[in-house]
Amino acid sequence: MARIQWRTRSGACALLFAVALGVLANDEQQSRVLGNWLTQAKDGIIQISVAAGGAYEGRIVGGSHPGRVDEKNPDPALRGKPLRGQVIMRDLHYDGDAKWSGGTIYEPDTGRSYKCLIELIAPDSLKVRGFIGVSLLGKSQIWTRYTGASMELPAAR
DSSP states (O other), rough: HHHHHHHHHHHHHHHHHHHHHHHHHHHHHHHTTOOEETTTTTTTEEEEEEEETTTTEEEEEESSOOTTTTTTOSSGGGTTTTTTTOOEEEEEEEEEEEEEEEEEEEEEEEEEEEEEEEEEETTTTTEEEEEETTSSEEEEEEEEEEEOOOSSSSOOO
């Protein structure tokens, strides 16, 4: 009986260890998206972080138009609010395999919000897809990791 108990305990310990390693690896993969990202147009810096509820979000932290306000916002009361500091990506959840979904992205140039998917396609490249309804009806951008010190970017040409 003691011999069977030892095998069961060692098997259970090995299983718990494997699960813990899987959770740690999953946490590490999830955290690779965190940080500052330069938009495809190279006119904005978006900081991706984890919100209080555990979902991922993206906030405008820099760009080439520091005083720009949200003039296209559908809510007239918010049209004078500065874009810098605003959360434009919300409620993204990690799906595994370097992909996040279930959230929305706000496009300040149009004042419209879209469903959003993001995928880390390389350590410093993030595919961001905004769409209406199904993912086929949308557009994608490739954002690059921003490692610069200044949050002020030169004006886009």
